[in-house]
Amino acid sequence: MTQLDIQTDVLVIGGGMAAAWAAIGAARHGAAVTLVDKGFVGTSGVTATAGPGHWWVPPDPKLREAAIDKRDQTSFGLADRAWMERVLEVTWRTLPELQGHYAFSVDGAGQTYYPGVRGPEYMRALRKFAQSSGVVILDHHPALELLLHPDGSAAGAAGYARLTRSDWRVRAGAVVMATGGSAFRSGLIGSHNNTGDGHLMAGEAGAHLSGMEFSTIYTLSPAWCSTRTLPYPAARFFDAEGAELDIPPPMADKAHHQALAKAMLAGPVFADLREAPEALKPILRRIQPATVAPFERKGVNLFEDRFQVKLFGEGTIRGTGGLRVIDEDCQTTVPGLYAAGDAATRELVVGASSGGGSPNSAWALTSGQAAGAGAARLAKTRGRRTLDTCAPAGRAGLRPARGAASVDERGAIAAVQAEMLAYDKAFWRRGETLQASLLRLNDAWRELADHRRAEGLERVGARETAGLLATARWATEAALARVESRGLHQRADAPGLSPQGGRRLLVGGLEEIWTRYEEAAPEALVEAAA
Amino acid sequence: MIAHIFEDLCNGCDACVSACPTHVFDLSPTGGAPVIARPDQCQTCFMCELYCPADAIYVGADQTRPEPFDPEAIRASGVLGQMRRDHLWDAPAGDLEPLKEYWRLGPFLGEGAQIAAARYKRQHPQGDPPSALP
Numbered sequence: 001m002t003q004l005d006i007q008t009d010v011l012v013i014g015g016g017m018a019a020a021w022a023a024i025g026a027a028r029h030g031a032a033v034t035l036v037d038k039g040f041v042g043t044s045g046v047t048a049t050a051g052p053g054h055w056w057v058p059p060d061p062k063l064r065e066a067a068i069d070k071r072d073q074t075s076f077g078l079a080d081r082a083w084m085e086r087v088l089e090v091t092w093r094t095l096p097e098l099q100g101h102y103a104f105s106v107d108g109a110g111q112t113y114y115p116g117v118r119g120p121e122y123m124r125a126l127r128k129f130a131q132s133s134g135v136v137i138l139d140h141h142p143a144l145e146l147l148l149h150p151d152g153s154a155a156g157a158a159g160y161a162r163l164t165r166s167d168w169r170v171r172a173g174a175v176v177m178a179t180g181g182s183a184f185r186s187g188l189i190g191s192h193n194n195t196g197d198g199h200l201m202a203g204e205a206g207a208h209l210s211g212m213e214f215s216t217i218y219t220l221s222p223a224w225c226s227t228r229t230l231p232y233p234a235a236r237f238f239d240a241e242g243a244e245l246d247i248p249p250p251m252a253d254k255a256h257h258q259a260l261a262k263a264m265l266a267g268p269v270f271a272d273l274r275e276a277p278e279a280l281k282p283i284l285r286r287i288q289p290a291t292v293a294p295f296e297r298k299g300v301n302l303f304e305d306r307f308q309v310k311l312f313g314e315g316t317i318r319g320t321g322g323l324r325v326i327d328e329d330c331q332t333t334v335p336g337l338y339a340a341g342d343a344a345t346r347e348l349v350v351g352a353s354s355g356g357g358s359p360n361s362a363w364a365l366t367s368g369q370a371a372g373a374g375a376a377r378l379a380k381t382r383g384r385r386t387l388d389t390c391a392p393a394g395r396a397g398l399r400p401a402r403g404a405a406s407v408d409e410r411g412a413i414a415a416v417q418a419e420m421l422a423y424d425k426a427f428w429r430r431g432e433t434l435q436a437s438l439l440r441l442n443d444a445w446r447e448l449a450d451h452r453r454a455e456g457l458e459r460v461g462a463r464e465t466a467g468l469l470a471t472a473r474w475a476t477e478a479a480l481a482r483v484e485s486r487g488l489h490q491r492a493d494a495p496g497l498s499p500q501g502g503r504r505l506l507v508g509g510l511e512e513i514w515t516r517y518e519e520a521a522p523e524a525l526v527e528a529a530a
Numbered sequence: 531m532i533a534h535i536f537e538d539l540c541n542g543c544d545a546c547v548s549a550c551p552t553h554v555f556d557l558s559p560t561g562g563a564p565v566i567a568r569p570d571q572c573q574t575c576f577m578c579e580l581y582c583p584a585d586a587i588y589v590g591a592d593q594t595r596p597e598p599f600d601p602e603a604i605r606a607s608g609v610l611g612q613m614r615r616d617h618l619w620d621a622p623a624g625d626l627e628p629l630k631e632y633w634r635l636g637p638f639l640g641e642g643a644q645i646a647a648a649r650y651k652r653q654h655p656q657g658d659p660p661s662a663l664p
């Protein structure tokens with residue numbers, strides 16, 4: 001039964017920093033905004049458990065150019081300098097507006113320190129900022145599916161209010177998808193809700209994705225609990241016999257993680273943090289309280305005892321792929337549907353390399369502001385169109401293609417984890433293993449799409465399973481189609497860059513997945529637009 | 531993983547029910563402490579502890595499985611409320627104390643990476659190539 005049936009100018013789906021900045025951006029442009037989050041705006045999403053350091057360069061043309069040059073080099077030809085410039089500028093101008101809600105501290109030189117913010121305080125501040133801008137926040141209101149007009153454009157969304165156990169439906173003039181990335185249920189800190197629901201919902205509406213092959217990235221943590229990484233960069237590593245492992249330093253990037261992965265495939269790996277910066281040891285708790293707790297509560301002395309470590313997959317979160325955006329408002333290929341943050345591709349800023357470590361959050365802020373403003377403008381121009389008919393677009397998990405029957409969802413999630421997170425499959429991709437992964441993922445998808453008809457609260461989990469499968473399949477198809485090694489995407493059977501590879505790879509479709517390279521290389525596109 | 535709600539400490543405010551991002555808790559059917567209804571959805575983020583005004587919740591360290599624990603030993607250890615205290619979560623708005631050291635995160639990450647790089651260089655004076663290729 002639909003118990004909440006409302007209309008608004010702009011509907012924002014998601015509850016992390018991108019969703020909050022999008023809602024604030026739309027409200028700033030005069031729109032009535034409703035935001036629905038699966039969890040609680042303040043604690044849900046990877047923003048809340050992270051401490052995003054935003055890409056932060058003062059508006060000095062020389063400094064900006066140098067920062068952009070540096071990023072451009074690691075983008076392997078897939079980024080867009082105009083977008084980088086915009087992200088730097090919007091972040092620089094906008095983040096300080098949080099003053100009043102967030103207590104920015106003072107750095108060693110006595111300057112107000114803006115770029116790095118602590119997750120729980122940042123999201124608490126964004127919640128207040130959004131509310132004081134007039135945004136209506138509906139926590140624990142996961143979206144299950146998009147509503148589409150007959151012309152294919154976004155008309156709103158429908159979902160389930162899980163605390164009150166009732167359906168909801170919101171009609172809107174424009175929709176912003178800010179549902180985060182997909183971590184393939186790796187256990188990565190803060191990522192339980194990040195199951196690719198937004199990719200799925202948009203995909204069902206015909207949206208294109210881009211960069212999904214750049215989804216093999218991992219973060220180091222104690223084996224029993226994913227944490228943030230502040231104490232670990234100076235770690236030495238040992239095997240079970242106590243022999244020191246030869247691991248290139250974190251600065252070696254890919255080689256660092258590949259060496260750790262190789263060692264972990266051979267047996268348990270232990271970290272020793274005694275050489276961590278001395279000055280950090282007494283104040284880690286002041287900086288990252290939540291990093292200390294899993295050690296203390298386990299009785300492990302973080303800076304003295306050796307402890308087992310693991311690599312937690314980050315999927316598309318600190319990978320780069322997501323919904324393709326086709327204009328400066330971050331509109332997707334579905335009219336009226338905008339994408340922001342990790343739900344969108346971040347290739348525009350980081351190309352084939354990871355956006356972790358500062359571009360990602362600057363992108364989440366900027367794309368949020370852009371999508372919010374664009375959505376508000378569209379809603380003002382076209383109106384809410386609530387007299388037009390619309391239909392729900394959700395399929396897998398909600399409306400089975402064949403007869404309803406019981407489906408092994410746990411088995412489906414286990415398949416996603418096995419195919420997407422295994423170190424050997426991710427770090428040394430090969431055509432044959434990718435093919436084998438696809439067979440397994442496609443079988444699980446077929447079963448779910450053909451037979452699962454979830455009811456009530458179970459729909460939330462069923463759609464998460466569908467989102468995990470959809471993003472895993474797109475990532476694997478894209479990895480198969482890109483027959484070369486570029487940035488995060490490393491093919492053991494195709495080392496090195498291919499001359500044809502300097503273009504973005506698009507993927508889409510759910511029943512039949514398609515891939516194709518973007519027609520022109522990114523630089524040519526920019527020239528054509530200019 | 532979520533371990534326990536101390537019912538004698540809980541004031542029934544239900545803040546944890548809304549604050550938990552992954553819907554682990556249900557409201558109590560009888561109006562008392564919330565029920566840990568879906569522990570398998572717990573992501574060990576400690577947010578419920580942060581938002582609990584009565585320091586009545588304990589989250590265990592292991593995210594992969596529930597661990598055996600003794601509620602009275604936990605109570606006696608003084609760990610209850612640690613998240614709130616360590617974050618200085620209830621400091622008045624505008625107080626700079628809670629995030630005073632936060633700017634040092636970046637420099638410390640850099641220093642750690644430098645330490646590892648210098649050590650690797652010492653161990654590989656000839657600049658041996660990294661040993662992690664397939």
Ligand SMILES: Cc1cc2nc3c(=O)[nH]c(=O)nc-3n(C[C@H](O)[C@H](O)[C@H](O)COP(=O)(O)OP(=O)(O)OC[C@H]3O[C@@H](n4cnc5c(N)ncnc54)[C@H](O)[C@@H]3O)c2cc1C
Pocket residue numbers: 013014015016017018019036037038039040044045046047048049050051052053054055141142143144178179180181188189190193194195197198227228317318340341342343355356357358359360361362364
């Ligand atoms: C440990 C860690 C450290 C990081 N550090 C940095 C850093 O220092 N610098 C940097 O730039 N980046 C960093 N990142 C990346 C950065 O945190 C992210 O890019 C950014 O937070 C993304 O914000 P987001 O709003 O897109 O996603 P999220 O914060 O993940 O939010 C996604 C939201 O969508 C909601 N949602 C999901 N499905 C649905 C649904 N069906 N209906 C409604 N809502 C839904 C979720 O509940 C959640 O609230 C880090 C990431 C991690 C994991």
Ligand code: SF4
Pocket residue numbers: 531532549550551552553554571572573574575576577578579589
């Ligand atoms: S630790 Fe996090 S996920 Fe687990 S119950 Fe508490 S708030 Fe919920």
Ligand code: SF4
Pocket residue numbers: 535539540541542543544545546547563564581582583584585586587
């Ligand atoms: S937040 Fe704490 S006091 Fe409030 S209901 Fe939950 S356990 Fe009880």
